[in-house]
Amino acid sequence: MSLLTVKGSYKNLYQLVRTAIDTAFNLDDFAEIIPDLYALKDCPQDPYFHGEGNVWIHTELVVKALLHDANFQKESEEAQFILFMAALLHDIAKPDTTVIDPDSGRIRQPGHSKRGMLDARIILWRLQVPFVIREAICNLIEVHQLPFWLLSDDQREDPIFVINRLSWDVSLWHLYLLAKADMHGRDYEHKAQMLDEIELFRLFCEEHDVLHQPKQFVDNHTRVHYFRGANVQPDFPLFNEGGSEVILMAGLPASGKNHWVEKHCKGLPVASYDDARAHLKLRHGENEGMVTHYVQDQVKAWLRKKEPFVWNATHLSKEMREKALNLLYSYNASVKIVYLEADEKTILSRNQKRDSTLSNDRLLKMLFKWSVPKRIEANEVIYWEN
CATH class of the missing domain: 1.10.3210 (Hypothetical protein af1432)
Known part of the structure; x- marks a missing residue:
């Protein structure tokens, strides 16, 4: 390595x-x-x-x-x-x-x-x-x-x-x-x-007019589902059944996601693995299956009601993010991914100071699963450096 x-x-x-x-x-x-x-x-x-x-x-x-x-x-x-x-x-x-x-x-x-x-x-x-x-x-x-x-x-x-x-x-x-x-x-x-x-x-x-620019689409909803494999054409809008408006957070631990949610998402319900662990009195890495089920039950309840909410987690690897997106899109959600990032010194300093069971050594090992969200993954993707 x-x-x-x-x-x-x-x-x-x-x-x-x-x-x-x-x-x-x-x-x-x-x-x-x-x-x-x-x-x-x-x-x-x-x-x-x-x-x-x-x-x-x-x-x-x-x-x-x-x-x-x-x-x-x-x-x-x-x-x-x-x-x-x-x-x-x-x-x-x-x-x-x-x-x-x-x-x-x-x-x-x-x-x-x-x-x-x-x-x-x-x-x-x-x-x-x-x-x-x-x-x-x-x-x-x-x-x-x-x-x-x-x-x-x-x-x-x-x-x-x-x-x-x-x-x-x-x-x-x-x-x-x-x-x-x-x-x-x-x-x-x-x-x-x-x-x-x-x-x-x-x-x-x-x-095909993509050598110097992205492929053009009639709207973002059509674009998202085209790239997810739906049988649609870029120039013809796909009917939007409507669903929850979801903010999906992504980024390394201690990159500032919690602070961003507190500042920009006041009043919205938040699904959080860290909050779930605290509620279930579990340490980081302990009985992750129970934590996942707890969060997904929250998410599904809001999706069924078509309510807006925030899903606050690292969503660091493409595979983990795809699982979350598959669930959201199966309920016709409109998704905005907010990806946050900070430099290594800042992240390690923040992580060391906060009340967390995730050590800096374990955090650094997560770098080898690090996938930055692509613009095609959601209706909108915001990249936020702090």
Whole structure:
């Protein structure tokens, strides 16, 4: 497991990126700030796909390919920083996901894109990279391989649906530039063919008008249910049966959710796992099943009456958030997700001071389940930094 430690700040990192773009790029300089990059030197890759060598060599080549791209050079400074960091960290999780087949010797790194998104989020959070910039980087890393195979014959999902969904998470233009650099930064016998696939991806996104903007919908209700798999079309409004208006809180423990609810939701009933534990006289992690049933019974009662309420919990992982959203949407609720975030020092200080059975060590372990809500998950998503 990577340590995901950092030695520096966003300011240091930003200045280093500008130096790399304007004068010269040296990967060792970035490893001084992000020590986990050093592990890339000892991480092998399958020579069939990566004849150039280990992940460190590949990363150097990818960043250099990006820097020489004429389209990259035309981007704004902020966009250049996002693309540069996505290229730098796109394979950061390969050391922890490497699997070598004992019989054939073939090397794989399954799940390195999704794990890389999480590792990058923790690293960039610790460097205090601004939220919007950080998430743009992380979302690119999560899907950086998608242009290679989206239009292949064995793709199970509808490619139009996929790019419509992704257009709400990432700039597909930036994804195209990153994928091109990723392919140029390797020694692969089918490189020319894969670069053609990447160009087809760009044309496909352009044809469906999502290369530079999110897919447009007639209203938010239709959008939410389209992305949840309902048989609806973006241009035709889905009938809204009406239900509870729900504020679903999300964020790490001690990120300020309770304070936000007290300040902005006066008069609304609140479902809270912490309150349930206090009522049931249980410690954090003790008989969580009973706590969950207690909260869900509260939630279902309000949903049946179509009453507005707040669901105050971490909802930190995508899986836990999806369970809550499935319940809410099954009762035709309109959902606003309010995601709160604070820096690591603030969170640990707050958690240590408050009356909680959750230790700082246990809180930090929760980082490896950390999923920031996507805009497609709800009628409205608010990102609140404090």
